[in-house]
Amino acid sequence: xxxxxxxxxxxxxxxxxxxxxxxxxxxxxxxxxxxxxxxxxxxxxxxxxxxxxxxxxxxxxxxxxxxxxxxxxxxxxxxxxxxxxxxxxxxxxxxxxxxxxxxxxxxxxxxxxxxxxxxxxxxxxxxxxxxxxxxxxxxxxxxxxxxxxxxxxxxxxxxxxxxxxxxxxxxxxxxxxxxxxxxxxxxxxxxxxxxxxxxxxxxxxxxxxxxxxxxxxxxxxxxxxxxxxxxxxxxxxxxxxxxxxxxxxxxxxxxxxxxxxxxxxxxxxxxxxxxxxxxxxxxxxxxxxxxxxxxxxxxxxxxxxxxxxxxxxxxxxxxxxxxxxxxxxxxxxxxxxxxxxxxxxxxxxxxxxxxxxxxxxxxxxxx
Numbered sequence: 079x080x081x082x083x084x085x086x087x088x089x090x091x092x093x094x095x096x097x098x099x100x101x102x103x104x105x106x107x108x109x110x111x112x113x114x115x116x117x118x119x120x121x122x123x124x125x126x127x128x129x130x131x132x133x134x135x136x137x138x139x140x141x142x143x144x145x146x147x148x149x150x151x152x153x154x155x156x157x158x159x160x161x162x163x164x165x166x167x168x169x170x171x172x173x174x175x176x177x178x179x180x181x182x183x184x185x186x187x188x189x190x191x192x193x194x195x196x197x198x199x200x201x202x203x204x205x206x207x208x209x210x211x212x213x214x215x216x217x218x219x220x221x222x223x224x225x226x227x228x229x230x231x232x233x234x235x236x237x238x239x240x241x242x243x244x245x246x247x248x249x250x251x252x253x254x255x256x257x258x259x260x261x262x263x264x265x266x267x268x269x270x271x272x273x274x275x276x277x278x279x280x281x282x283x284x285x286x287x288x289x290x291x292x293x294x295x296x297x298x299x300x301x302x303x304x305x306x307x308x309x310x311x312x313x314x315x316x317x318x319x320x321x322x323x324x325x326x327x328x329x330x331x332x333x334x335x336x337x338x339x340x341x342x343x344x345x346x347x348x349x350x351x352x353x354x355x356x357x358x359x360x361x362x363x364x365x366x367x368x369x370x371x372x373x374x375x376x377x378x379x380x381x382x383x384x385x386x387x388x389x390x391x392x393x394x395x396x397x398x399x400x401x402x403x404x405x406x407x408x409x410x411x412x413x414x415x416x417x418x419x420x421x422x423x424x425x426x427x428x429x430x431x432x433x434x435x436x437x438x439x440x441x442x443x444x445x
Contacts, residue, residue, distance in 0.1 A: 100210045101274040107201040108271035114194045115264045116426055121187045122260070123422050126309060127415040129408050130180035131248055132164050134188070135241055137234045143192055145185050155181065163243050168408075191230060198226065218270060225263045232259045250310025251338070257306045258299070264426065265433050272437045280377045285441040287365045294358055294385070295432050301351040302425060304344055309418075313341035314403035323349070352393060359389045366435075381438060384431035392428050395421040 125131050135158040136142070146152040156177045159165050165172065202219060205211055211219070236256040239249035308314060317323045329335075329342045337343045366382035399417040406414045 104205055104210055104215075105271045105274040107205070108267050108274075111194065111198055111201075111267050112264060112271065112430075114190070114197060115260065115267065116423070118187070118190050118194060119257070119260050119264070119426060120419060120423060121183070121190055122257070123309075123419050124411070124415075125183045125187045126253075127418060128180060128183050128411060129164075129169075130183035130187075131237060132162060132240045133159055133177065133180040133184045134237075135159060135162065137237075139192075139230070142185075143189060145181070152178070161243075162241050164240065164246050166243070168246055191233075195226060198223065222263075222266060222270070225259075225266060229256075229259045229263055232256050247310065247312075250307050253310040254303045254306035258303060261299075261302065261426070261429060265429065268430055268433055269437060272434060276377070276438065280375060281438055281440050282369050282373055282375055282378050283440050283442060284365070284369050287362070287369060288436070288439045288441050290358065290362050290365065291432060291436050291439055294355060294362060295429070295436065297351055297355045297358065298425075298429055298432065301348060301355060302429070304348040304351065305422075305425065307338070307344045308341075308348055311339075311341050311344065312406075313344050314400055314414075314418075315406060316341040317345045318400055318403035320397050320400055349396075352396060356389055356393055359385050362386075378438060381431070381434055385428065385435060388424060388428040388431055392421070392424045395424055 134142070134155070146155050152174060156174055159177060169176070202223075206216075232252075233256050236248050236252040239245065239252045240247055319325070321327070323329055323342065323345055329346055332343060332346065335343050337347060363382065363386040366378075370379045370382055395417060399414065399421045402414040402417050405412055
Protein backbone atom coordinates (compact mmCIF):
# COMPACT_ATOMS: atom_id res chain seq x y z
CA UNK A 79 0.00 0.00 0.00
CA UNK A 80 2.81 2.37 0.93
CA UNK A 81 4.60 1.66 -2.34
CA UNK A 82 1.44 2.39 -4.32
CA UNK A 83 0.95 5.76 -2.59
CA UNK A 84 4.61 6.63 -3.07
CA UNK A 85 4.38 5.76 -6.78
CA UNK A 86 1.29 7.93 -7.21
CA UNK A 87 2.99 10.88 -5.49
CA UNK A 88 6.13 10.47 -7.59
CA UNK A 89 4.06 10.26 -10.77
CA UNK A 90 2.20 13.42 -9.77
CA UNK A 91 5.47 15.28 -9.22
CA UNK A 92 6.78 14.15 -12.59
CA UNK A 93 3.60 15.28 -14.32
CA UNK A 94 3.86 18.65 -12.58
CA UNK A 95 7.49 19.09 -13.66
CA UNK A 96 6.59 18.08 -17.21
CA UNK A 97 3.77 20.64 -17.29
CA UNK A 98 6.07 23.34 -15.90
CA UNK A 99 8.65 22.60 -18.60
CA UNK A 100 5.99 22.83 -21.28
CA UNK A 101 4.69 26.12 -19.89
CA UNK A 102 8.17 27.58 -19.73
CA UNK A 103 8.92 26.53 -23.30
CA UNK A 104 5.72 28.19 -24.55
CA UNK A 105 6.44 31.27 -22.43
CA UNK A 106 9.96 31.56 -23.84
CA UNK A 107 8.53 31.38 -27.36
CA UNK A 108 6.11 34.19 -26.49
CA UNK A 109 8.90 36.27 -24.95
CA UNK A 110 10.93 35.89 -28.16
CA UNK A 111 7.86 37.32 -29.87
CA UNK A 112 7.77 40.19 -27.38
CA UNK A 113 11.39 40.99 -28.17
CA UNK A 114 10.71 40.88 -31.91
CA UNK A 115 7.70 43.17 -31.54
CA UNK A 116 9.86 45.69 -29.66
CA UNK A 117 12.40 45.59 -32.49
CA UNK A 118 9.59 45.96 -35.01
CA UNK A 119 8.29 49.10 -33.29
CA UNK A 120 11.82 50.54 -33.20
CA UNK A 121 12.26 49.77 -36.90
CA UNK A 122 9.01 51.63 -37.47
CA UNK A 123 10.58 54.56 -35.62
CA UNK A 124 13.69 54.45 -37.78
CA UNK A 125 11.50 54.27 -40.88
CA UNK A 126 9.60 57.36 -39.76
CA UNK A 127 12.69 59.31 -38.68
CA UNK A 128 14.49 58.65 -41.97
CA UNK A 129 11.41 59.61 -44.00
CA UNK A 130 11.27 56.11 -45.50
CA UNK A 131 7.67 55.14 -44.82
CA UNK A 132 6.23 56.09 -48.21
CA UNK A 133 9.01 54.62 -50.34
CA UNK A 134 7.10 51.40 -51.12
CA UNK A 135 3.85 52.35 -52.77
CA UNK A 136 2.36 48.85 -53.05
CA UNK A 137 1.21 46.31 -50.50
CA UNK A 138 2.39 42.86 -51.51
CA UNK A 139 2.26 40.66 -48.39
CA UNK A 140 3.87 37.68 -50.15
CA UNK A 141 5.84 38.88 -53.18
CA UNK A 142 6.92 42.04 -51.37
CA UNK A 143 9.29 40.00 -49.21
CA UNK A 144 11.88 40.28 -51.98
CA UNK A 145 13.34 43.68 -52.88
CA UNK A 146 13.88 44.70 -56.51
CA UNK A 147 16.72 42.69 -58.02
CA UNK A 148 17.15 44.30 -61.46
CA UNK A 149 17.65 47.84 -62.73
CA UNK A 150 14.22 47.77 -64.39
CA UNK A 151 12.56 46.67 -61.15
CA UNK A 152 14.32 49.41 -59.19
CA UNK A 153 13.29 52.04 -61.73
CA UNK A 154 9.69 50.80 -61.62
CA UNK A 155 9.65 51.12 -57.82
CA UNK A 156 11.24 54.58 -58.02
CA UNK A 157 8.70 55.69 -60.61
CA UNK A 158 5.92 54.66 -58.25
CA UNK A 159 7.44 56.88 -55.55
CA UNK A 160 7.71 59.77 -58.03
CA UNK A 161 3.92 59.87 -58.34
CA UNK A 162 3.28 60.98 -54.74
CA UNK A 163 3.48 64.41 -53.12
CA UNK A 164 6.47 63.58 -50.90
CA UNK A 165 8.69 63.15 -53.93
CA UNK A 166 7.19 66.00 -55.96
CA UNK A 167 7.33 68.67 -53.26
CA UNK A 168 10.10 67.50 -50.93
CA UNK A 169 12.40 64.91 -52.50
CA UNK A 170 12.42 65.81 -56.19
CA UNK A 171 16.21 66.02 -55.95
CA UNK A 172 16.44 62.30 -55.16
CA UNK A 173 18.56 60.06 -57.32
CA UNK A 174 18.07 56.31 -57.45
CA UNK A 175 20.73 55.83 -54.74
CA UNK A 176 18.78 58.12 -52.39
CA UNK A 177 15.61 56.19 -53.09
CA UNK A 178 17.34 52.87 -52.37
CA UNK A 179 18.33 54.17 -48.92
CA UNK A 180 14.76 54.99 -47.84
CA UNK A 181 13.42 51.89 -49.61
CA UNK A 182 15.68 49.68 -47.49
CA UNK A 183 14.25 50.82 -44.16
CA UNK A 184 10.61 50.42 -45.20
CA UNK A 185 11.38 47.04 -46.78
CA UNK A 186 13.26 45.86 -43.68
CA UNK A 187 10.40 47.02 -41.45
CA UNK A 188 7.96 44.96 -43.49
CA UNK A 189 10.37 42.00 -43.71
CA UNK A 190 10.72 41.92 -39.91
CA UNK A 191 6.92 41.83 -39.64
CA UNK A 192 6.90 38.80 -41.95
CA UNK A 193 9.65 37.12 -39.87
CA UNK A 194 7.58 37.78 -36.77
CA UNK A 195 4.65 36.00 -38.39
CA UNK A 196 6.91 33.06 -39.31
CA UNK A 197 8.27 32.75 -35.75
CA UNK A 198 4.78 32.77 -34.28
CA UNK A 199 3.45 30.41 -36.97
CA UNK A 200 6.22 27.81 -36.69
CA UNK A 201 6.14 27.93 -32.90
CA UNK A 202 2.36 27.50 -32.87
CA UNK A 203 2.48 24.45 -35.16
CA UNK A 204 5.39 22.90 -33.24
CA UNK A 205 3.82 23.24 -29.80
CA UNK A 206 0.41 22.18 -31.07
CA UNK A 207 1.79 18.96 -32.57
CA UNK A 208 3.85 18.25 -29.42
CA UNK A 209 0.83 18.76 -27.20
CA UNK A 210 2.27 21.70 -25.24
CA UNK A 211 -0.94 23.73 -25.39
CA UNK A 212 -3.78 23.29 -22.95
CA UNK A 213 -7.26 23.57 -24.40
CA UNK A 214 -7.77 27.03 -22.90
CA UNK A 215 -4.64 28.33 -24.68
CA UNK A 216 -5.80 27.75 -28.27
CA UNK A 217 -8.41 30.51 -28.55
CA UNK A 218 -6.13 33.21 -27.01
CA UNK A 219 -3.39 32.15 -29.44
CA UNK A 220 -5.77 32.45 -32.38
CA UNK A 221 -6.64 35.94 -31.11
CA UNK A 222 -2.89 36.67 -31.06
CA UNK A 223 -2.66 35.83 -34.78
CA UNK A 224 -5.73 37.96 -35.52
CA UNK A 225 -4.13 40.92 -33.72
CA UNK A 226 -0.93 40.41 -35.72
CA UNK A 227 -2.82 40.37 -39.01
CA UNK A 228 -4.84 43.42 -38.00
CA UNK A 229 -1.62 45.25 -37.21
CA UNK A 230 -0.38 44.66 -40.76
CA UNK A 231 -3.66 45.92 -42.19
CA UNK A 232 -3.61 49.06 -40.01
CA UNK A 233 -0.02 49.64 -41.14
CA UNK A 234 -1.03 49.62 -44.79
CA UNK A 235 -4.02 51.93 -44.09
CA UNK A 236 -1.53 54.32 -42.48
CA UNK A 237 0.88 54.18 -45.45
CA UNK A 238 -1.95 54.60 -47.94
CA UNK A 239 -2.91 57.89 -46.25
CA UNK A 240 0.31 59.41 -47.61
CA UNK A 241 0.23 57.91 -51.10
CA UNK A 242 -1.45 60.83 -52.84
CA UNK A 243 -0.72 64.15 -54.50
CA UNK A 244 -1.31 66.34 -51.43
CA UNK A 245 0.12 64.80 -48.22
CA UNK A 246 3.85 64.94 -47.52
CA UNK A 247 3.59 62.40 -44.71
CA UNK A 248 1.21 59.73 -43.48
CA UNK A 249 -1.78 60.88 -41.46
CA UNK A 250 -0.67 61.35 -37.83
CA UNK A 251 -3.91 59.90 -36.44
CA UNK A 252 -3.46 56.73 -38.50
CA UNK A 253 0.17 56.65 -37.37
CA UNK A 254 -1.05 56.69 -33.76
CA UNK A 255 -3.49 53.87 -34.54
CA UNK A 256 -0.64 51.80 -36.01
CA UNK A 257 1.56 52.46 -32.98
CA UNK A 258 -1.13 51.66 -30.41
CA UNK A 259 -2.12 48.51 -32.31
CA UNK A 260 1.51 47.35 -32.05
CA UNK A 261 1.52 48.05 -28.31
CA UNK A 262 -1.72 46.12 -27.83
CA UNK A 263 -0.11 43.15 -29.59
CA UNK A 264 3.00 43.58 -27.41
CA UNK A 265 1.05 43.70 -24.14
CA UNK A 266 -1.26 40.84 -25.11
CA UNK A 267 1.72 38.59 -25.89
CA UNK A 268 3.48 39.59 -22.67
CA UNK A 269 0.34 38.94 -20.60
CA UNK A 270 0.04 35.46 -22.08
CA UNK A 271 3.66 34.72 -21.13
CA UNK A 272 3.13 36.04 -17.60
CA UNK A 273 0.25 33.62 -17.06
CA UNK A 274 2.67 30.77 -17.73
CA UNK A 275 5.62 32.15 -15.76
CA UNK A 276 4.31 33.72 -12.54
CA UNK A 277 2.83 31.28 -10.00
CA UNK A 278 -0.10 32.20 -7.74
CA UNK A 279 2.09 32.42 -4.63
CA UNK A 280 4.00 35.35 -6.19
CA UNK A 281 0.92 37.56 -6.53
CA UNK A 282 0.16 40.49 -4.22
CA UNK A 283 -3.22 41.79 -3.13
CA UNK A 284 -4.29 45.42 -2.83
CA UNK A 285 -7.36 46.87 -4.53
CA UNK A 286 -6.20 50.49 -4.25
CA UNK A 287 -2.82 49.79 -5.87
CA UNK A 288 -4.59 47.78 -8.58
CA UNK A 289 -6.78 50.79 -9.40
CA UNK A 290 -3.82 53.18 -9.39
CA UNK A 291 -1.94 50.87 -11.78
CA UNK A 292 -4.89 50.72 -14.18
CA UNK A 293 -5.26 54.52 -14.13
CA UNK A 294 -1.52 54.80 -14.82
CA UNK A 295 -1.85 52.55 -17.86
CA UNK A 296 -4.75 54.65 -19.18
CA UNK A 297 -2.76 57.88 -18.70
CA UNK A 298 0.32 56.36 -20.33
CA UNK A 299 -1.71 55.10 -23.29
CA UNK A 300 -3.14 58.58 -23.93
CA UNK A 301 0.32 60.06 -23.58
CA UNK A 302 1.69 57.53 -26.09
CA UNK A 303 -1.05 58.48 -28.53
CA UNK A 304 0.02 62.11 -28.20
CA UNK A 305 3.63 61.04 -28.60
CA UNK A 306 2.63 59.51 -31.94
CA UNK A 307 0.88 62.77 -32.83
CA UNK A 308 4.13 64.58 -32.00
CA UNK A 309 6.07 62.24 -34.28
CA UNK A 310 3.55 62.33 -37.13
CA UNK A 311 3.36 66.13 -37.20
CA UNK A 312 7.13 66.58 -36.68
CA UNK A 313 6.03 68.74 -33.73
CA UNK A 314 9.25 68.62 -31.70
CA UNK A 315 10.68 71.55 -33.67
CA UNK A 316 7.64 73.72 -32.92
CA UNK A 317 8.60 74.01 -29.23
CA UNK A 318 12.19 72.91 -28.65
CA UNK A 319 12.25 74.45 -25.17
CA UNK A 320 11.88 73.23 -21.60
CA UNK A 321 10.41 73.66 -18.98
CA UNK A 322 8.38 76.30 -20.83
CA UNK A 323 6.74 75.94 -24.24
CA UNK A 324 8.23 78.74 -26.33
CA UNK A 325 8.33 81.08 -23.35
CA UNK A 326 5.07 80.18 -21.62
CA UNK A 327 3.81 77.25 -19.59
CA UNK A 328 0.28 77.43 -20.99
CA UNK A 329 0.21 78.23 -24.74
CA UNK A 330 -1.70 81.28 -25.89
CA UNK A 331 -5.16 80.73 -27.35
CA UNK A 332 -5.04 77.12 -26.18
CA UNK A 333 -8.81 76.67 -26.44
CA UNK A 334 -8.95 78.22 -29.87
CA UNK A 335 -6.73 75.54 -31.43
CA UNK A 336 -7.26 71.83 -32.02
CA UNK A 337 -5.95 69.37 -29.43
CA UNK A 338 -5.52 66.77 -32.17
CA UNK A 339 -3.97 68.72 -35.04
CA UNK A 340 -2.19 71.74 -33.56
CA UNK A 341 1.50 71.01 -32.72
CA UNK A 342 1.74 73.39 -29.73
CA UNK A 343 -1.41 72.04 -28.08
CA UNK A 344 -0.17 68.50 -28.69
CA UNK A 345 3.09 69.49 -26.95
CA UNK A 346 1.10 70.83 -24.01
CA UNK A 347 -1.03 67.70 -23.62
CA UNK A 348 1.93 65.33 -24.05
CA UNK A 349 3.99 67.16 -21.42
CA UNK A 350 1.12 67.62 -18.98
CA UNK A 351 0.27 63.94 -19.08
CA UNK A 352 3.95 63.14 -18.48
CA UNK A 353 3.97 65.25 -15.31
CA UNK A 354 0.72 63.71 -14.08
CA UNK A 355 1.99 60.21 -14.77
CA UNK A 356 5.29 60.92 -13.05
CA UNK A 357 3.54 62.15 -9.90
CA UNK A 358 1.12 59.23 -9.91
CA UNK A 359 3.92 56.68 -10.23
CA UNK A 360 5.85 58.26 -7.37
CA UNK A 361 2.74 57.74 -5.22
CA UNK A 362 2.36 54.25 -6.72
CA UNK A 363 5.90 53.35 -5.69
CA UNK A 364 5.25 54.38 -2.10
CA UNK A 365 2.16 52.19 -1.94
CA UNK A 366 3.93 49.31 -3.71
CA UNK A 367 6.84 49.48 -1.23
CA UNK A 368 4.44 49.38 1.71
CA UNK A 369 2.87 46.22 0.32
CA UNK A 370 6.31 44.68 -0.17
CA UNK A 371 7.21 45.26 3.49
CA UNK A 372 3.99 43.55 4.51
CA UNK A 373 4.28 40.57 2.17
CA UNK A 374 8.08 40.17 1.79
CA UNK A 375 7.51 38.91 -1.77
CA UNK A 376 10.96 38.92 -3.38
CA UNK A 377 9.65 39.03 -6.94
CA UNK A 378 7.37 41.94 -6.12
CA UNK A 379 10.30 43.60 -4.37
CA UNK A 380 12.04 43.74 -7.75
CA UNK A 381 9.00 44.49 -9.93
CA UNK A 382 7.94 47.53 -7.87
CA UNK A 383 11.17 49.30 -8.86
CA UNK A 384 10.63 49.00 -12.61
CA UNK A 385 7.94 51.70 -13.11
CA UNK A 386 9.74 53.98 -10.64
CA UNK A 387 13.11 53.83 -12.43
CA UNK A 388 11.69 53.77 -15.96
CA UNK A 389 9.46 56.82 -15.50
CA UNK A 390 12.51 58.82 -14.34
CA UNK A 391 14.50 57.69 -17.39
CA UNK A 392 11.57 58.38 -19.70
CA UNK A 393 11.00 61.92 -18.41
CA UNK A 394 14.69 62.77 -18.75
CA UNK A 395 14.81 61.31 -22.26
CA UNK A 396 11.70 63.29 -23.20
CA UNK A 397 13.27 66.56 -22.07
CA UNK A 398 16.61 65.90 -23.78
CA UNK A 399 14.88 64.80 -27.00
CA UNK A 400 12.82 68.01 -27.17
CA UNK A 401 15.90 70.15 -26.57
CA UNK A 402 17.76 68.26 -29.32
CA UNK A 403 14.98 68.87 -31.87
CA UNK A 404 16.85 71.72 -33.68
CA UNK A 405 19.40 69.13 -34.85
CA UNK A 406 16.70 67.18 -36.69
CA UNK A 407 17.39 66.66 -40.41
CA UNK A 408 14.88 64.95 -42.65
CA UNK A 409 16.32 61.74 -44.06
CA UNK A 410 19.30 61.78 -41.69
CA UNK A 411 19.95 59.83 -38.48
CA UNK A 412 21.77 61.93 -35.90
CA UNK A 413 21.61 62.72 -32.19
CA UNK A 414 17.95 63.75 -32.20
CA UNK A 415 16.90 60.57 -33.98
CA UNK A 416 18.87 58.38 -31.56
CA UNK A 417 17.27 60.12 -28.59
CA UNK A 418 13.82 59.81 -30.16
CA UNK A 419 14.35 56.07 -30.60
CA UNK A 420 15.49 55.70 -26.98
CA UNK A 421 12.47 57.71 -25.86
CA UNK A 422 10.22 55.31 -27.74
CA UNK A 423 12.04 52.25 -26.41
CA UNK A 424 11.77 53.27 -22.77
CA UNK A 425 8.11 54.18 -23.28
CA UNK A 426 7.55 50.53 -24.24
CA UNK A 427 9.56 49.35 -21.24
CA UNK A 428 7.49 51.55 -18.93
CA UNK A 429 4.25 50.21 -20.39
CA UNK A 430 5.48 46.63 -20.03
CA UNK A 431 6.49 47.23 -16.41
CA UNK A 432 2.95 48.43 -15.65
CA UNK A 433 1.49 45.40 -17.44
CA UNK A 434 3.63 43.08 -15.29
CA UNK A 435 2.53 45.01 -12.20
CA UNK A 436 -1.11 44.79 -13.24
CA UNK A 437 -0.78 41.03 -13.62
CA UNK A 438 0.82 40.60 -10.21
CA UNK A 439 -1.56 42.86 -8.27
CA UNK A 440 -4.97 41.38 -7.51
CA UNK A 441 -7.82 43.18 -5.83
CA UNK A 442 -8.55 40.34 -3.44
CA UNK A 443 -7.39 36.82 -2.80
CA UNK A 444 -9.67 34.09 -4.07
CA UNK A 445 -9.97 31.39 -1.40
